[in-house]
Amino acid sequence: MKSLNNVIYILILFCFSSNLKAQTVKQIEVAGNAPYVDHISLMPGTTDMDLLVKISFNEPNNRLTVNLISYRKLFVFQDNVRYSHAVRFHKLHPDRLPYVVESDEKAKYKMAKSLRKSIKPKRKHIFKHWIEYEGLQPQPTEYKMVNDYIEQTFDILYQSADISITLRDILVMSEQASQKKITYDLFFQTDLNRKYNISIKRDPCFGKEKEIQAAATQVKNIKAGYITLYQKFGAHSNLNNPEGAKIFNEMKALLLKQYPKMEETSTCPDIQSNIETYNCYVDTIQNMRCDFQIIKEKQTAMLGLSADYILTTARKIDNYTNKWLLSSDNIEKKDLEVACKQAIDLIETHVGRATVINNEQQAALGIFNKAKTYFRQTCQKK
Structure with a gap:
């Protein structure tokens, strides 16, 4: 008797486990310009029973939209519904659903024999709400009996919370x-049991216009100030006298006071790029010297530029050259060429007047010369 009970128990477990469908779990990422699309074959070997799942993110409204798209007409339950409550005489009755659904009063929604046979036990069977969610709040939507596609939009409750459907x-x-009359034959039903853990990639520049x-x-602004200073006191300046040096020092001090170095950083690439460009101009102004100062200090003949500054200038020339390659704006390309030439002139002017250059400066100048060559070969081919 005990052995018989064990056999029955094993058979019950086997039957129960065979009816369980393993859940498919996917880790996905969506962005404002990159929705996620998944393909599901509802019935292997057929082409008209495929289902596309599209999950898209609307960043301005902070919303997520889920679409089910198929060649066939679809129907989903918007709540858990018991079979015996919604189906009578082999027909699905819209007015017996626990929510309002748009339908054709003259149409009939017949449960096909093959579908009825696949649902056991019928009286206790519960059709599941087509979508479960976490970290989301569904937007109101109109429910229909016959759908070319299914769509549900959600508000995202918290930016850092876990989101899943x-x-x-x-x-x-x-x-x-x-x-x-029109009859709709409901001939296929399945529990997709497919979970998507969703990671949202937000635009770091969104809302930071x-x-x-x-x-x-x-x-x-700092570029305009630098150009003015360079034109008056740069390599070809005639103000190489004590009065010119005084004016230069006053203008330089005023610019440095007006445009202090930016210490902050930004996750937005557009802002960070401008911060780096701005700071390069600050460094350039800081290291500028007029001809009279250089002549006066000629007796020392030391290169008055640090190795770090020379390396920073080399990086700036490389960055400007790369931007030049990517740009399709002729005005922007011209500005980048001018900025590179001015940076090169500044370094070469100091190097030309120096008679003593230490090892660190020599190494930095080697990198600078490579950046200069890269610029001239790329931007000055003609």
Whole structure:
């Protein structure tokens, strides 16, 4: 007797486990311009029973939208519904659903024999709500009996919270039309049991238009100040006298006071790029010297530029050259060429007047010369 009970128990476990469908779990990432698309074959070997799952992110509204797309007409339950409550006389009745659904009053929604046979036990069977979710709040939507596609939009509750959706029961139907009536045959049903753990890649520059514009304006302003200073006291200046040196020092001090170095960083590439460009101009102004100062200090003949500054200038030339390659704006390309030439002139002017250059400066100048060659071969081919 005990052995018989064990056999029965094993058979029950086997039957129960065979009815369980293992859940598929996927880790996915979506961005504002990069939705996620998954392909599901509802019935292997067929092409018209494929299902596309599309998950898209709307960053301005902080919303997530889930779409189910198929060649066939679809129906899903918007709540858990017991079979015996919704189905009578082999027909699915819209008015017996626990929520309002748009339907054709003259149409019939027939449960095909093959589908009825696959659902056991019928009276206790519960159709599952087609989608489960975590970290999301569903937007109101209109429910329909017959759908070319299924769509649900969610508000994202918290930016840092875990977000997931799980797809559950869907039904597939075919339309049988006659002169008197329209019948929809619901012939296929499955529990997708497919979970998507969703990671959202947000744009680090989103909502920072004012900060981006402010950083760009700072670069524009300091660039204008630098150009003015360079034109008056640069390599070809005639103000190489004590009075000129005094004016130069005053203008330089005023610029450095007006444009202090930026210590902050930004996760937005556009802002960070402008911060780096701005700081390069600050360093360039800081290291500028007028001809009279250089002549006066000629007796020392030391190179008045640090190795770090020379390396920073080399990196700036490389960055500007790379931007030049990517740019399609002729005005921007011209500005980048001018900036590179000015940086090169500044270094070469100091090097030409120096008679003593230490080892660190020599090594830095080697890298600078490579950047200079890269610029001239790339931007000055003609």
